[in-house]
Amino acid sequence: MNELNPLDRIRELCEQRKWSYYQLSKASGIPYSTLNTMLNKENMPSLPTLQKLCQGFGISIVEFFEPDRNLQGLTKDQALCLSLFTSLSQEEQQLALAYLKGLSRTL
Structure with a gap:
């Protein structure tokens, strides 16, 4: 079974959309500094953060984990x-x- 890394998936979704992390922060309502720190320091997002990110991307949690x-x-x-x-x-x-x-x- 291939494990999905949530941080890699966030990066992939940004790349697919040609979004910067700033654009993702605006779409999801997560402060840019929080998002940038999470991605640069490899901190895994909490479930509420992941839900906000999915809303920003316009996808469900299921779509996030099973693209x-x-x-x-x-x-x-x-x-x-x-x-x-x-x-x-x-x-x-x-x-x-x-x-x-x-x-x-x-x-």
């Missing part, structure tokens, strides 16, 4: 769309959803 779980049963195109969507900022996600909703009404 491929929601991709099972999806086509390659669907998985790509989901991957691209999750790499967007919250504002960009809202714009993408509005665009898709507009497209679906015109079909």
Whole structure:
């Protein structure tokens, strides 16, 4: 069984979204100094901190620990769309959803 390191996963999610730790701190409501210290000193996040981080990323705790779980049963195109969507900022996600909703009404 492959153990997931929460700090590596946080770094991975930031990298996927092209977010700085400052952007993550703003999205999650965790002070930048707290986040920076946690990641640089390899301090594992508490569960409440992890929940705030997941909210900031727009994912569930399950998605945090099992990133491929929601991709099972999806086509390659669907998985790509989901991957691209999750790499967007919250504002960009809202714009993408509005665009898709507009497209679906015109079909």
